[in-house]
Amino acid sequence: MTHTLIYPQTARHDDAGHLEIGGCDVVALARAFGTPLFIYDELALRTQCRSYLDAFAVYPGPFEVVFASKAFPCRAMCELVAEEGLSLDVASGGELAAARLAGFPPARIYFHGNNKTPAEIDLGLDAGIGFFVVDSFEEVDRLDHAAAARGVRQQVLVRLTPGVRPTTHSFVQTGQVDSKFGFGIEDGRAREAVRRVREAGALDLVGVHAHIGSQIFELDSYRREVESLFDALAVWRRDLGFACCLFNIGGGLGIRYTEEDHPASIAEFAAAAAEAVAAQAHDHGLDLPRLLVEPGRSIAGKAAVTAYTVGTIKDIPGVRTYVAVDGGMSDNIRPMLYDSRYEAMLANKATVEPSVVVTVAGKHCESGDVLVRDVKIAPPEVGDVLVTPGTGAYGYAMANNYNGQPRPAVVLVGDGRAREIIARETWDDVLRLQRPLNQ
Ligand SMILES: Cc1ncc(COP(=O)(O)O)c(C=O)c1O
Numbered sequence: 001m002t003h004t005l006i007y008p009q010t011a012r013h014d015d016a017g018h019l020e021i022g023g024c025d026v027v028a029l030a031r032a033f034g035t036p037l038f039i040y041d042e043l044a045l046r047t048q049c050r051s052y053l054d055a056f057a058v059y060p061g062p063f064e065v066v067f068a069s070k071a072f073p074c075r076a077m078c079e080l081v082a083e084e085g086l087s088l089d090v091a092s093g094g095e096l097a098a099a100r101l102a103g104f105p106p107a108r109i110y111f112h113g114n115n116k117t118p119a120e121i122d123l124g125l126d127a128g129i130g131f132f133v134v135d136s137f138e139e140v141d142r143l144d145h146a147a148a149a150r151g152v153r154q155q156v157l158v159r160l161t162p163g164v165r166p167t168t169h170s171f172v173q174t175g176q177v178d179s180k181f182g183f184g185i186e187d188g189r190a191r192e193a194v195r196r197v198r199e200a201g202a203l204d205l206v207g208v209h210a211h212i213g214s215q216i217f218e219l220d221s222y223r224r225e226v227e228s229l230f231d232a233l234a235v236w237r238r239d240l241g242f243a244c245c246l247f248n249i250g251g252g253l254g255i256r257y258t259e260e261d262h263p264a265s266i267a268e269f270a271a272a273a274a275e276a277v278a279a280q281a282h283d284h285g286l287d288l289p290r291l292l293v294e295p296g297r298s299i300a301g302k303a304a305v306t307a308y309t310v311g312t313i314k315d316i317p318g319v320r321t322y323v324a325v326d327g328g329m330s331d332n333i334r335p336m337l338y339d340s341r342y343e344a345m346l347a348n349k350a351t352v353e354p355s356v357v358v359t360v361a362g363k364h365c366e367s368g369d370v371l372v373r374d375v376k377i378a379p380p381e382v383g384d385v386l387v388t389p390g391t392g393a394y395g396y397a398m399a400n401n402y403n404g405q406p407r408p409a410v411v412l413v414g415d416g417r418a419r420e421i422i423a424r425e426t427w428d429d430v431l432r433l434q435r436p437l438n439q
């Protein structure tokens with residue numbers, strides 16, 4: 001097996017020279033469930049959850065690991081995360097509905113979103129979720145009224161933009177001043193938000209939240225985030241009497257998509273975050289808050305691969321060889337959105353030396369529908385099962401029906417057993433909501 005650090009932890013090759021994950025032959029999975037197919041390694045998911053819980057135990061106070069469900073929002077994942085004792089971040093009514101379907105304990109749900117609709121606010125309140133992370137003044141008012149109408153007091157965190165810009169793609173930077181998310185500390189909106197939530201009769205301000213971005217490799221951004229937030233918290237404690245009990249530093253830890261990527265480990269991330277929060281609380285004379293972290297990608301990302309079938313091969317001599325697969329930007333839009341790089345291999349030729357540089361193209365009507373550019377794989381043939389690793393986060397989550405393409409199936413593998421946790425859409429599913437012109 002090449003690139004063992006990029007594939008799920010149980011990945012190996014079997015006696016037939018096929019890629020195996022969770023004790024299941026990936027070529028057999030592709031035949032049984034069809035392609036494109038998301039294959040999640042259950043052990044890898046559980047190991048990442050446990051790694052977070054173990055790593056954050058270095059924090060001298062209480063802590064909570066909150067899975068950002070947007071990375072892989074589905075019922076089975078919510079169930080797995082609940083079993084592992086993590087909390088859950090939802091960013092829409094749809095994600096909350098999946099959490100409810102899974103029976104996720106509402107008290108451990110955090111509801112995000114920069115424009116929660118009145119219907120979503122109602123859904124959250126009726127579900128009795130633990131926390132709303134408020135993101136706008138409009139939401140403060142809407143939530144206050146809706147909670148008051150139900151005669152409940154809703155616990156709230158305010159989302160802050162600390163003015164920190166980590167080194168990552170600009171589309172996934174979220175903590176800078178010029179952001180659609182949260183209340184800016186520098187422009188005074190954050191202080192005003194704290195004041196207003198504390199004055200709202202049906203809201204109980206218990207903490208603050210910030211999320212500075214995604215696919216972050218260097219830990220210094222988190223230290224700067226914590227410093228910026230604590231500077232503000234110290235002033236608000238003094239001026240407004242606000243004591244912050246919950247301190248959520250967000251998610252964002254990067255993962256290894258290719259051999260060139262060198263992200264920090266979960267343990268290094270936890271140590272840096274825990275040390276920064278403890279030091280800042282001490283230096284500002286504040287009580288140690290409950291520390292929350294909200295990982296998505298670093299839990300789900302490396303746990304999955306996507307398997308495709310090679311359908312056509314176009315060799316342009318001296319230029320490029322296109323290997324076209326039966327999916328593309330409908331199941332993985334990240335290369336087009338963020339220029340994301342992936343590796344690839346042929347699951348049915350796992351022991352054959354990679355020797356041919358190809359470009360893996362999707363089947364969609366866009367020249368930009370390229371999944372992996374210039375990747376070395378074993379000599380490809382039509383019918384091969386091509387696999388891209390690292391697709392567990394924001395892959396299925398961002399899947400779409402472009403070109404009327406049904407969304408893929410998702411299987412969870414472990415101990416030689418595969419369970420279909422999301423069924424493949426059919427053309428009928430895709431057409432189900434369409435109505436005739438003349439009615
Ligand atoms: C508020 C919030 N928390 C957590 C996350 C998870 O980030 P990641 O998957 O990079 O860990 C995101 C991602 O967009 C987010 O917006």
